[in-house]
Amino acid sequence: MKNCVPRIDAEACLGCGACAAVCPSGVLGFDGRKASVVAEGCIGCGHCAALCPAEAVTVSAGENWTAAFATIDAPGKVVAPGEFSPAELVDLMRSRRSCRCYTSDPVPGPMLEDLVRAAVTAPSGTNSQAWTFTVLTSRAAVMRLGEAVAGFFRRINKLAANPVVRKGYALIGRPELENYFREHYPSVAAALVKWDRDRTDLLFHGATAAIVIGSVPGASCPTEDALLAAQNMLLAGHAMGLGSCLIGYAVEAIRHDKRVRAAAGLPTGEAVHAVVALGWPDVTFLRHTFRRRPIVRYQTA
Structure with missing residues (x-):
């Protein structure tokens, strides 16, 4: 993220040097007594501010858009490594499935916005945060994109x-x-x-909303960033009671045809990496299913 400027309150600084040690860009230095800004190139990751025991470090990176959610009452606790139940997390990940049966009920706008908020808590290369999210908020908008893809x-x-x-x-x-x-x-x-016969929808499967995840130029690894954001969105959606499904055919159509891009409401100059169908599931899964053992390699030296 560009145009970030870390600032250190020298009077409040305790001289622990932790901020300089954690800075991935070498922007902060420590002379044994106080930390200071010694170079340019801050990527705005906020590690320094997040760990300073005296709150002496601030990073000016604009609005903290994920500080509050509209439909989720998050207490704002910082969950340290090991403080969340891995068993609950694994159950969440195993329980979320691609949904291809939806009710006709719309997804409220605030919920869709909260899904985007959840998505952008994902990491991004060099903290570029160059995502874009185009939100189709109605079945009619999804159908319009579906016709263009067809x-x-x-x-x-x-x-x-x-x-x-x-x-x-x-x-x-x-x-x-x-x-x-x-x-x-x-x-x-x-x-x-x-x-063509009766609008049987084998693409979005009746989803009443969809989110197109793209990126503006400047990210170091935009595809990876977008897919990490998509995974956050899928898990958050499941926790909120929504069904979801990644629609790869729509991604390919948007990438190769400006008419499909226009139907999705995308401007020129943005790359597209994922399309997520969303809606209220009209099916209840009762158990986990299998996953094949992948190829796994270990190196000890």
Whole structure:
């Protein structure tokens, strides 16, 4: 985060040097008696202010937007490592599932905003916080985006159905269309038939809201930042009683078609990394399901 300026109250400083030791950018120094600002380049992480026992350090980084939530009564406690139940956290993570059955009830605007607040408590590379969130607050807005996504895939399917076009792309080193035809064409074609027939929604599955997570230029790892924010949003949504699902097809359509971008209400110049469908679940899961053992490697030296 740019334009951050740490300030140290020399009179209040106890001389512990903790702020300088924790500064990731080398902006703060410690001469054995007092801490001071010794360089530029503060990324606004706030570590120094968060650990100063005398509250002698402040970081001017604008409004603390996550200081209060509208629909969640958070007491504001700082939870230190080891102070939260890992068992409860694991149960939350295992219980959250991708929801594809929603009621028709809308999600209140304050809840959607609180989901964004929860999302931006995630870490970001060099603390860039370059996220953007485009919130579709109604079923009508979700359907409008769904129609634009359907139009994109109609055009892609038309291209992919032509073997000459597929082979031509492959010959110039572009096998994506051939891969798409093999892996996605049949299911997308079937979904489009149902959508065109009676608006059966196999994309957003009846969700009454959605949030598009993007980024403005300047972040060091914007995709990773957005997906970390999305995971926060998914877990917070589950805790709030909402269902959620990541919609990868919508991401691809927005990335490749300006008409879909316009339907989502996105300006030019923003990258898109995730689309989260949201709504009140019309299904109750009674137990956890399995996860395969991943490839895990350990190195001891």
